[in-house]
Amino acid sequence: MYDIxxxxxxxxxxxxxxxxxxKAVLFDMDGVLFDSMKxxxxAWYETISGMGIPCVREEFYQYEGATGKGTIDHIYQRTYGRDATDHEVEYIYGEKSRRFNELGEAEPMPGAKEMLTEVVRRGLIPVxxxxxxxxxxxxxxxRVYPGVFAPExxxxxxxxxxxxxxxxxxxxGLEKAGVKPFEAMVVENAPLGVRAGVVARIFTVAVNTGPIPDEQLRRAGANLLFPDMQSLAEHFCNLKF
Incomplete structure (x- = not known):
């Protein structure tokens, strides 16, 4: 079941x-390296609902992986039938970011450090x-994962x-790593991100660290599904290839 x-x-x-x-492992950040999605x-729910726009908190898990502008445009298209203006995007994302930072620092995702340590030990490129x-x-x-991710x-x-x-x-990400799609692995936790990795023709592993049903990640095309980062790290450390 978990044979990578x-x-x-x-x-x-x-x-x-x-x-x-x-040769390379491409990591999403929110919900993979940091337990930040809650x-x-x-922050999204309070910002958008505070503007009088109907929404529910759970829906924002579905938009994970999209840019802030992409999320805001989706909400605006649904509500007003148009994309948000640049001024609206700047204001809304600024308010969302302010509220996010008020909520305190997100904890590192359990298992992420072990996974990154093994990637580096094997001489693979983390992106x-x-x-x-x-x-x-x-x-x-x-600060949390020192020396792992080079700015480039x-x-x-x-x-x-x-x-x-x-x-x-x-x-x-492939371009920055200097590798071909079949020489890389994606680690994702959201349907949008899984779909992006699959369309890029990369071996894509999903870790379900949130409330999204497993079936959504499978339908997005995940090649393999783990229940959390800890189990992925354990199995990755035992790889023989």
Whole structure:
């Protein structure tokens, strides 16, 4: 059920590739490296509902991986039938970020440090691929996971035109790592992010660290599904390939 090596080999077979070696691991941030989604969803809910726009907190788990502008445009299209203006996006995302920072620092995700340590030990290239522009979290990466993510191997909301589920963020991640799609692995926790990794033709592992049903991650195309980062780290450390 959790055999990463077999799942990767099946993936290569479907890509009609006989021989390949894993060279890079591309990590989402929220819900993968930090247990931050409960704060994100609350900040989004309070900001949007505070504007008199109907919403529920749980829906913002579904938008994880999209850029802030992408989330706001989705809400505006649903409510007003149009995208938000640049001024509206700047104001709303500023309010959401302010509220997010008031909620305190998100804890590192259990199992993430062990996973990153093993990636580095194996000589693989760690790459950050996040739809977030939350500078408070980005600044914490080097404090919580020192020396893991080089600045030139980070893809954030500031680097892309189209957020997840568009493959652009993961394609940029491949470019920054200097590897081909079949030489990489994506670690994601949200349907939009899983879909982005799959469309980019990368072996995509989902970790269900939130309230989203497993079936949604499977339908998004995850090649393998783990219940949390701890179980992924344990199985990854035992890999023989």
């Amino acid at each position: 090596e077999s799942a990767y080999m099946r993936f290569l077979g479907r890509c009609h590739i006989e021989h390949a070696a894993l 704060n994100h969803t609350l 950050l691929v996040t739809g977030s522009g939350q500078r408070s979290l980005l600044d914490r990466l080097n 191997r980070m893809v954030t909301a500031f680097d892309v035109q189209r957020g997840k589920p568009d493959p652009e963020p993961y394609l940029k």
